[in-house]
Amino acid sequence: MNVTTEGTRHGAALRIGGCSAVELAREHGTPLYVYDEDGLRRHCRDYRTALAAAWPRTTVAYAVKAFGAAAMLRLAVEEGLDLDVASVGELATARHARVPGERITFHGVAKRPEELAAAVRAGVGTVAVDAVDEVADLIDACRSAGARQRVLLRVNPGTDVATDARYRTSGDETKFGLPIADGSARAALRAALASPSLIVEGVHFHLGSQLMTAGPYVDAMHRVAAFLDRDAQGWRPARIVLGGGMGVRYGPGAQAPTPAEWAAALVPPFAELLAPRCADGVSLGIEPGRSVVAAHGWTLYRVGAVKPRSTPGEATVVVDGGLSDNPRPLMYSATHEVLAAAAPAAAATLLAHVYGRHCETDLLFPAVALPGLRRGDVLAVRATGAYTHSMASNYNRFPRSAVVFARDGVSRVVVRRETAEDLLRAEVPA
Numbered sequence: 001m002n003v004t005t006e007g008t009r010h011g012a013a014l015r016i017g018g019c020s021a022v023e024l025a026r027e028h029g030t031p032l033y034v035y036d037e038d039g040l041r042r043h044c045r046d047y048r049t050a051l052a053a054a055w056p057r058t059t060v061a062y063a064v065k066a067f068g069a070a071a072m073l074r075l076a077v078e079e080g081l082d083l084d085v086a087s088v089g090e091l092a093t094a095r096h097a098r099v100p101g102e103r104i105t106f107h108g109v110a111k112r113p114e115e116l117a118a119a120v121r122a123g124v125g126t127v128a129v130d131a132v133d134e135v136a137d138l139i140d141a142c143r144s145a146g147a148r149q150r151v152l153l154r155v156n157p158g159t160d161v162a163t164d165a166r167y168r169t170s171g172d173e174t175k176f177g178l179p180i181a182d183g184s185a186r187a188a189l190r191a192a193l194a195s196p197s198l199i200v201e202g203v204h205f206h207l208g209s210q211l212m213t214a215g216p217y218v219d220a221m222h223r224v225a226a227f228l229d230r231d232a233q234g235w236r237p238a239r240i241v242l243g244g245g246m247g248v249r250y251g252p253g254a255q256a257p258t259p260a261e262w263a264a265a266l267v268p269p270f271a272e273l274l275a276p277r278c279a280d281g282v283s284l285g286i287e288p289g290r291s292v293v294a295a296h297g298w299t300l301y302r303v304g305a306v307k308p309r310s311t312p313g314e315a316t317v318v319v320d321g322g323l324s325d326n327p328r329p330l331m332y333s334a335t336h337e338v339l340a341a342a343a344p345a346a347a348a349t350l351l352a353h354v355y356g357r358h359c360e361t362d363l364l365f366p367a368v369a370l371p372g373l374r375r376g377d378v379l380a381v382r383a384t385g386a387y388t389h390s391m392a393s394n395y396n397r398f399p400r401s402a403v404v405f406a407r408d409g410v411s412r413v414v415v416r417r418e419t420a421e422d423l424l425r426a427e428v429p430a
């Protein structure tokens, strides 16, 4: 990660992509999302090369939902990744970023017929079928467009995933995918194979997010192997996609596996359990989102107020963003590391309880040890590259923040800060 500190009269100041974080805040305003562009590029390449070294035909699709700015989608395809989109909005952004249709997989739960039709018309490479009824809708869409469509069946293997319940997308209670257990996956496979409009390429599963070990993927591979033996009736997939979900390290504690470690953990069980049941030359895919971008993104805030507390040495600190630019602390009790941008290594003298400035008790970062803070100081929040900008809202009608890519000491705005006019654009005159 190209994140360094550099000596200043305050001690050592934080630099991201060679740019001073304090300067970035001054130049572009706050709150500000800042990405270390080299880190993003390297992470994409690491996934590509690690998987390609381990299996002859592989694809890595970046899951756009994690951070969907057009510049990121362009960067991902430049570095050899395909894209997984989960809505027509994400699809439109991918097309805006000049991503060829064939490099896009169209996902989504409860897709509308008109959305399937839009995906077919856009020439997406693959549609991931998520429900039995979608097969008929997709066939209709293909007939209207005079097209044939490659599809993956997104199955729910039933694997019980040991991650936060809010991140689980496999097992009995999930809304995602075609359960293998109740025959839905078999029914969808039969219906899809029977249609000349569809080319049934393979099987997809996505188990959940923020997974730190390969155990659940291996369990799911066993279940998909059993499904193929029992229900495929001679059909041999040409492609298997193991989904995303690769976890990241948000603070002190367990290191997350690297792309090479994921490849080393996932490819041997795939070779043993699934490849023998698939067509010759089967392709293996993964769809990481969070793990491509999280560690390379920072959020910069300016301190708006410091209010003393009754406990000596503690203060309530209010920053100029919060719930609307990062809902993760409130939604998932997510934790992120917070640094004083001007002097991240300075001795801590304050226990800060950092709140956002929304009309909520939006405690973002409780009990953070920081050097003494004053109004106007810049705080930098680490590893906020995933599911922050993409989940941002206009709560309290705050305009959404800008996104900047920093590289070799130069920053460029890739998403401009919203304005008050942007907020009013969809309003009918009152």
Ligand SMILES: Cc1ncc(COP(=O)(O)O)c(C=O)c1O
Pocket (backbone or CB within 6 Å): 063, 065, 066, 084, 107, 169, 206, 208, 209, 210, 243, 244, 245, 246, 287, 288, 289, 290, 291
């Ligand atoms: C189908 C699919 N692929 C990939 C992902 C990316 O997950 P993550 O960001 O945890 O890697 C998701 C997330 O929900 C998903 O639903």
Ligand SMILES: N[C@@H](CCCC[NH3+])C(=O)O
Pocket (backbone or CB within 6 Å): 065, 167, 209, 328, 332, 386, 387, 391
């Ligand atoms: N949005 C979530 C996780 C969901 C992943 C996609 N289903 C997060 O911030 O971590």
